[in-house]
Amino acid sequence: MFKRMTTGLLVGGAALAATFGAAATAQAQDDPIRVGSFLAVTGPASFLGDPELKTLEMYIDRINGAGGVGGRQLELVHYDTGGDANKARTFAKRLLEEDEVDVILGGSTTGTTMAVIPLVERAEIPFVSFAGGVVIIDPVKPWVFKTPHTDRMACGKIFEDMQARGITKVGMISGTGGFGKSMRAQCLDVGPDYGVEIVADETYAPSDTDMVAQLTKIKNTEGLEAVVNPGFGQGPAIVTKNFAQLGFEVPLYQSHGVASKKFIELAGDAAEGVRLPAAALLVAEKLPMDDPQRPIVMGYKSTYEAVHGEGSVSTFGGHAYDGLMMYKAAVEAAGSAEPAAVRDALENITGFIGTAGEVNMSADDHLGLDLSAFRMLEIRDGDWVLVN
Amino acid sequence: MADIRPSGYSKHRKKQTYTRRLGTRATPMQVLMSERIGGMGALIVIIAALPLLLANNYQYDVAITIGINAIVVVGLNLLIGYAGQISLGHAGFFALGAYASAILTARYGLHGALAMPLGALGVGLLAYIIARPILRLSGHYLAMATLGVGVIINIVISREAWLTGGPDGMYVPPLEVWGVELYGGPIWYWIVAAFLVLAVWISLNIIDSPVGRALRGLHGAEVAAEVAGVDTTRYKVMVFVISAVMASVAGSLAAHFSEFVTPEKASFFHSILFVTMVVFGGMASTFGAVVGAAVLTLLPQLLADFASYEHMILGLIMMAVMIFMPRGLVPTLTGLARRRGARR
Amino acid sequence: MPPAFVELLQFLFSGITSGAIYALVALGFALIYNASHVINFAQGEFVMLGGMITWLLLSHGIDLPLAIAGAVAATVVVGLALEKLAIEPVRDANVVTLIIITIGAGIFLRGLTSVTLGKDLHAVPAFSGNEPLELLGATIMPQSLWILGVTAAVVLALHLFFHFTILGKAILATSHNRLAARLMGVNVNFVLLLSFGLSALLGAVAGILIAPITATHFEVGIMLGLKGFAAAILGGLGSGLGAIVGGLLLGLIESLGAGYISSDYKDAMAFVVILGVLFLMPQGLFGKRGTERV
Secondary structure, X not given: OHHHHHHHHHHHHHHHHHHHHHHHHHHHHHOOEEEEEEEOOOOOOHHHHHHHHHHHHHHHHHHHHOOOEOOEOEEEEEEEOOOOHHHHHHHHHHHHHHOOOOEEEOOOOHHHHHHHHHHHHHHOOOEEEOOOOHHHOOXXXXXXXXXXOOHHHHHHHHHHHHHHHOOOEEXXXXXXXXXXXXXXXXXXXXXXXXXXXXXXXXXXXXOOOXXXXXXXXXXXXXXXXXXXXXOOOHHHHHHHHHHHHOOOOOOEEEOHHHOEHHHHHHHHHHHOOOEEEEOHHHHHHHOOOOOOOHHHHHHHHHHHHHHHOOOOOEHHHHHHHHHHHHHHXXXXXXXXXXXXXXXXXXXXXXXXXXXXXXXXXXOOEOOOOOHHHOEEEEEEOOEXXXXX | OOOOOOOOHHHHHHHHHHHHHHOOOOOHHHHHHOHHHHHHHHHXXXXXXXXXXOOOHHHHHHHHHHHHHHHHHHHHHHHHHHOOOOOOOHHHHHHHHHHHHHHHHHOOOOOHHHHHHHHHHHHHHHHHHHHHXXXXXXXXXXXXXXXXXXXXXXXXXXXXXXXXXXXHOEEOOOOEEOOEEOOOHHHHHHHHHHHHHHHHHHHHHHHHOHHHXXXXXXXXXXXXXXXXXXXXHHHHHHHHHHHHHHHHHHHHHHHHHHOEEOHHHHOHXXXXXXXXXXXXXXXXXXXXXXXXXXXXXXXXXXXHHHHHHHHHHHHHHHHHHHHXXXXXXXXXXXXXXXXXXXXX | OOHHXXXXXXXXXXXXXXXXXXXXXXXXXHHHHHHHOOOOOOHHHHHHHHHHHHHHHHHOOOOHHHHHHHHHHHHHHHHHHHHHHHHHHHOOOOHHHHHHHHHHHHHHHHHHHHHHHOOOOEOOOOOOOOOOEEEOOEEEOHXXXXXXXXXXXXXXXXXXXXXXXXXXXXXXXHHHOHHHHXXXXXXXXXXXHHHHHHHHHHHHHHHXXXXXXXXXXXXXXXXXXXHHHHHHHHHOOOOHHHHHHHHHHHHHHHHHHHHHHOOOOHHHHHXXXXXHHHHHOOOOOOOOOOOOOO
């Protein structure tokens, strides 16, 4: 009697637990996956954050319209950092503690990304950054991934091209913002590997309106063979115009920081002949028909431009696209949005084709791109042309 | 030129001093209403009760940020509200404190508890050196000079990347006490709360000290006071140094709490934000300073949900409060309450 | 020409071009300061509006001269509205309160622009082409000549306005002694309104002139506003001559500093010079040196 009652209780309890459990699982299945994001939508890096946010919003709508990921809808929670690392930290805490997101995609700049890394490492939530700095993934942090090429690779690609042209003496004019400063340091570091010597090294503040003085100094440097300008925003456009005004007779290299049509618009005729390393996205139509990236970049470009206007696509929005799609692939591979499983799945991504190139992640490479993903472009007649 | 103190506050102040000097006993009600005892008590009660409302680390984070800003603003209020001197460069002192803690602990292995006073000492010394030439200036010239100091500090921090990590900032190791890492909202909440209570206590004492009385005596009659033999500059320098040290200590706290510092901390906007907090809460009111810090720290968090309209709304609120409550929140509201009480 | 001389000339051209823009912004600060003792921290937003509205009108196919006129007019309306709605109701508030109001106005205008016109950088074409002109071996852009010419014309026009028109004299009188001016029958409120309108006009002109060089953006006014304020202080608040000299000096310090000393520290050098000047001359270079009334 007594025993039966106990058994009955046990069974009933188990049934009850099962029902609750099932309800909970069912609810988890119906609940949207919460995607957290913090981007520099205003401030000096807004030309990064703005297309990134637009891309996330647009594609999350599309994914949800097509039935979501693994049957679950995606819900975007976004905060604007204005490029301020301290704000990024507070918002990251808000995403992790208050909004209880399943993943964080974003961080437009290296500074905001770095400020947040200790938090996501502690919270053990996967984090895919859209920022360029090599410090983000070197050394590797278990929960941190990133989509764009590093500034170190950009330097490498530029110097590779210089090597092919027989250039060894290079002048640099860098922005003093985080991007310019970090890339300058990387270029100084990898220069010797390509036999490149930095003979002039000038800087300008991101909000400067005139760089003639610095360029005049560079121009008068003995033996100058080329100029490199790491930086983003209005700075490189002004450098390019001042460069043309002073009548330099050597080539000018810009960085991947200006990889959008906007740069050509801002710099005008002065941009003719400027070279820069960039992702294939910029030259989508000019890719060979059998290029594996072609369908991806054509798809993203036409989708983005259909909403935001002809010529509005930039590689920056592409970083957000890659991040979101990689996360989607990882959730599908893991079979759930459970953070640890997704992290493992992200680390095992291979052969993923994004706008930046083919991604092959591993335990000691949380970027998964190599130099071949970069294309060397030249600006001719107001448009990008593939070099070689 | 430009006296930036609100008119009318000195009368109220003087009454208090007279009462004390005449030796009249204050009624218990008056004691409770006084800033020193009643205000302190209220602040401590609020600080002690607030954690009951805080649900998670993010909410603690906001509360802690309020506390850190309030420490700066309480000090800055001494300078703006009482000494009548404006500073658009206090974020520079804040950042120096933060970077002193960051650099001394991360690069030289010093303990945080040692780095903070060292930073404060350095900032105090710097403030003392520049105070005399700077405080000779008045009004907008003073604003420009302090702004210049802040901008120069900001530029040096973002250029000397080998030491400061440059524009991307640098990590600060977590504070350890007897081998235990101080991490998480609750611990930092109490640390910052203790410093805030200390700052408020120091501020109230200065206001009631001979220095405070001398500063109030200056109101509108600086030359007369000088003729009467009061060394006005000495008092102004003193308050300038005290407010800079408070900013530096707050900076150190911020560095250890957030474990990350950026040159953004020294930006012109950060300085403006501190001044806005002083004026918003109400100049020459220590508790106004705390309220100003709380409101302007919370506001961007509340507005974050309005996405792109955030800045528009923030600008509108700033203008509206200043237009309809030019004396600031706390003096206007207590004024209203007092009038209503009198009517009854 | 010896290369060192050409180099110097190049630095000077560059410095004077930036300096002229700073001078225009500084004049806007001085105008409002004279009429009201307010430092208008939304001055940079007038610069931004000038550039952004010109771009907006151009992108709708309107001709450049008309677009410029439209942008100036719209900015002046904003300036007038700012005075009417936010400054006049609290004219007797203390200086810091007024500073916070103008800062709030600046944040609001930036927010409004980013919501309505977007956050992109926009190019505005140069008024007369991009073919650099050569002078003694150094080069200068035609747009720089426009900047210098228009700045000179504006300065001349202001001079005539203040010394030869009743209205201008009324503004001057108000700046010297508001009460006396009022007693003499000057409508002080109107003078205040006018000073904001004029100052918005100067800001818009500066913004339109520099837009072809730097491109325009909703946050482009922040730094230009700050530099203009620095120039106004350097020259001595409220002095028209001071604003012009302060602006040009600031531009020259920046370009010569970047050219000869260190481009990393050129902004810091500008502020060090300003601090040095203020320590020696607490009223700036051309500020009023009279004793304060006790």
